[in-house]
Structures are given as structure tokens and as C-alpha cells.
Amino acid sequence: MNKSFYEQNRQKLLQMVKALHKLGYGKTRVIPSIAPIGLALRFY
Template structure:
């Protein structure tokens, strides 16, 4: 969905993915580039009606992006503009993920130290942009 939002001109939208302390839930926070506006996407996704009995979203990324824009106008307006470096990096992150693999910047345990990489649920490392940890 974020990749699609970037295509639609919301390049100042950034993603901060994380894992719950138990490791059983993936969480996703969206922020704008200035860090003034924050949106908890993983909570919003749970409110969507087009989710099947297994908890999988039935909407395509394009449909989900359209719904996100429609339902979250105030937040998304603060994400308008370009950030070519981040958009290119994020696109590469999405392409690098395998089926059933999710990235995370950190887990939500008691101790968190920002790093220069994200981990994935399959144990892979994804190098981040040099200043990415400043957004956490």
C-alpha cells in the first residue's frame, strides 16, 4: 500500500515497522517526513471490512491505498511531495521480501537500540538509509 501511495504523490510518507514483544504481531506506524504526524496503520487495517476469516486483506494494494487516502485525509495531506531517495529505497525493500516475510526496524521489547538495518521475519537484514534510525 505504501509503495502505491508513493506513486500517487505521497513520497513524504515513511514506514516504521515493528514486532510486538511476544513476537506474535507485526505492527506498522506511518509518519510524515517531518515526524510531526504519526498514524498507526496496523490498527487501522484491523478496522477494514474487506478482511477474510483468516485475517487476510482481500483488497489489492491499489484499492487499499485508495481507501487509505479516502479515510485518512488529514494525515495523508501531510505526506504530499517527493522524497526520491526514500521512495527508491523503500521500493527495493518491498522487492527484496519473500512471501510471508515482513520487515521490522525493532521489536517492542523493553530494550531498543536503533541500528543501521532492519531485520525480517525470515532472519534477513535490510540495510537502511544512513539517517533512517533518526525517525524512530
């Protein structure tokens, strides 16, 4: 089964944050939340 466009990008986004953690940006966070248009990811 093929993954949707959003599902693929969400995985890439989480991998990017993992890479940032390895580079020393350990306080970078991804926080999932509910938005009127659906699931939203916020970065802090």
C-alpha cells in the first residue's frame, strides 16, 4: 500500500528533527496538535 503525500513528509520531518538532535539541537521539539484542517505539527 502506498503512503499518502502527507504521511511521507511527516516521516521526513521527524527524521530531520532526529538529525538536528544529533547535531546538538537537542531542545528542538515536534508537538502534534489538532487543527481545524486536521493534524498539525508544531516546532519549538
